[in-house]
Amino acid sequence: MKVEDHLAEEKFALSERSQNMMVRDRAVRPVLFLPRRQVAAEDAAVLNQLLAAYKRIGLKLPTLDLSNALKAHLDCQQALALAGEEQIASRLIKAREERERRHNEIEREDEEKSIIERHNVLDAIREVVTGFTTIRRLNLGFSKVPITVFCGSRESQGPDLLTISRRLRTRSSIDLSQERVAIESAISSFVHATIAQSPLLCDTESIDKKVIDRIEQTLLSMADGMFLWVRLVVSTIENAYTVEQMLQALDRIPRGLEDLVVAENLSYRLLTLKLAITSSSSGSKR
Numbered sequence: 001m002k003v004e005d006h007l008a009e010e011k012f013a014l015s016e017r018s019q020n021m022m023v024r025d026r027a028v029r030p031v032l033f034l035p036r037r038q039v040a041a042e043d044a045a046v047l048n049q050l051l052a053a054y055k056r057i058g059l060k061l062p063t064l065d066l067s068n069a070l071k072a073h074l075d076c077q078q079a080l081a082l083a084g085e086e087q088i089a090s091r092l093i094k095a096r097e098e099r100e101r102r103h104n105e106i107e108r109e110d111e112e113k114s115i116i117e118r119h120n121v122l123d124a125i126r127e128v129v130t131g132f133t134t135i136r137r138l139n140l141g142f143s144k145v146p147i148t149v150f151c152g153s154r155e156s157q158g159p160d161l162l163t164i165s166r167r168l169r170t171r172s173s174i175d176l177s178q179e180r181v182a183i184e185s186a187i188s189s190f191v192h193a194t195i196a197q198s199p200l201l202c203d204t205e206s207i208d209k210k211v212i213d214r215i216e217q218t219l220l221s222m223a224d225g226m227f228l229w230v231r232l233v234v235s236t237i238e239n240a241y242t243v244e245q246m247l248q249a250l251d252r253i254p255r256g257l258e259d260l261v262v263a264e265n266l267s268y269r270l271l272t273l274k275l276a277i278t279s280s281s282s283g284s285k286r
């Protein structure tokens with residue numbers, strides 16, 4: 001049998017199979033991936049070539065249907081292969097994949113931006129989130145926070161450690177290197193500056209240097225190089241009303257991020273309960 005006759009028979013069989021499928025189940029159609037109205041502008045030329053290819057091989061094109069197009073994907077590829085139009089099919093597939101890739105990239109950027117906005121300190125960047133490609137993207141979420149910290153505080157990070165040095169206008173920016181000494185120095189400076197500027201110590205005529213040193217050394221020894229933990233717990237100390245409360249808070253600070261989260265949730269629940277009781281008592285007195 002000649003090759004031309006074989007191709008003609010294959011084409012006839014495919015056409016007959018397609019028509020039978022349409023009669024038996026109109027939900028399955030050997031057509032395209034997307035309806036004409038939803039094809040992106042950059043795919044219009046490819047779509048026109050594909051329609052012309054179907055016309056050349058003699059297949060009748062039914063109404064395009066998005067909901068069932070994926071079911072007909074295999075039949076579409078077979079028809080194009082028989083007609084020698086594999087390249088057109090490949091271009092259409094690549095166009096769709098590129099469109100999906102762009103969509104996924106936008107979603108990933110939005111997710112990264114959301115994560116940045118929820119953390120005013122990024123500790124060990126590659127442990128928090130992956131996929132950052134530019135410093136500009138990192139800076140995006142830090143326009144309204146008092147301090148910006150980019151650091152890699154894990155000794156095992158090796159060559160992936162990100163060291164970023166940048167001054168953000170009036171904002172503070174800390175550049176931490178891979179050396180543990182530099183990390184501890186930055187933590188000490190941050191704790192000292194934060195506690196010394198707390199409302200309690202600022203209102204005191206003579207700042208007790210021993211109190212500040214004790215807080216600084218305690219946090220430094222417990223931090224184990226983790227700047228994020230320091231940034232989160234220092235607020236529970238600086239907002240104390242008396243020096244005694246400040247030292248008591250220092251003795252009760254949670255060890256590690258997991259304990260910190262539990263403590264914060266418990267504190268919130270106790271505060272809510274206290275407000276509810278106070279409100280109820282006030283209402284009954286009235």
